[in-house]
Amino acid sequence: MQLRYAMTGLVVVLSLAGCQRTAYDYSSNASAGPAPLTAQPVPSVQGGQLPPPTGSSQFPAAPTTTAPMPGAQPGAMAANALDITKESMVGSWRVNGSCDMFLTLTNLGSGSRGGTRGCVGELTAMGSWEVAGKQVLLKDRSGNQLGGVYKTADNRFEGQTSTGQSISLSR
Numbered sequence: 001m002q003l004r005y006a007m008t009g010l011v012v013v014l015s016l017a018g019c020q021r022t023a024y025d026y027s028s029n030a031s032a033g034p035a036p037l038t039a040q041p042v043p044s045v046q047g048g049q050l051p052p053p054t055g056s057s058q059f060p061a062a063p064t065t066t067a068p069m070p071g072a073q074p075g076a077m078a079a080n081a082l083d084i085t086k087e088s089m090v091g092s093w094r095v096n097g098s099c100d101m102f103l104t105l106t107n108l109g110s111g112s113r114g115g116t117r118g119c120v121g122e123l124t125a126m127g128s129w130e131v132a133g134k135q136v137l138l139k140d141r142s143g144n145q146l147g148g149v150y151k152t153a154d155n156r157f158e159g160q161t162s163t164g165q166s167i168s169l170s171r
Contacts (some may be wrong), residue, residue: 081134081150093169
């Protein structure tokens with residue numbers, strides 16, 4: 001037991017012997033600070049009208065309309081669709097049983113922020129969504145419509161992309 005205390009004391013003494021003070025001593029050389037910077041001349045400011053913009057616009061094209069997708073048979077789906085609220089859509093959804101879609105209430109353009117993980121095709125570009133009547137519109141980051149779904153049962157939505165690919169959302 002005594003050997004244990006002796007070894008511990010020896011280790012503490014040796015570790016402290018290697019320490020030194022590393023703090024800066026301000027009293028040793030107080031005038032050795034960095035030299036001040038010299039001022040640089042500043043050119044005069046000019047005023048005037050800017051020329052009109054030329055060439056292509058710096059802004060992206062306006063998003064396409066949010067009308068129902070062509071070929072989606074919106075009348076048949078909308079007639080049987082259940083009422084939905086934006087709040088009921090928030091959260092994680094399984095898309096076609098193979099990837100995930102996440103919908104939030106954070107504003108993004110005219111809709112709310114959303115996205116997908118593990119999806120292929122058009123849905124990889126999804127950036128926002130919004131509720132229009134009984135339809136949930138899925139949009140890309142520029143606001144162009146990618147697809148739409150209608151509520152067919154509790155926690156179940158059916159629809160298709162703008163190219164005609166079927167979409168089903170479930171929880």
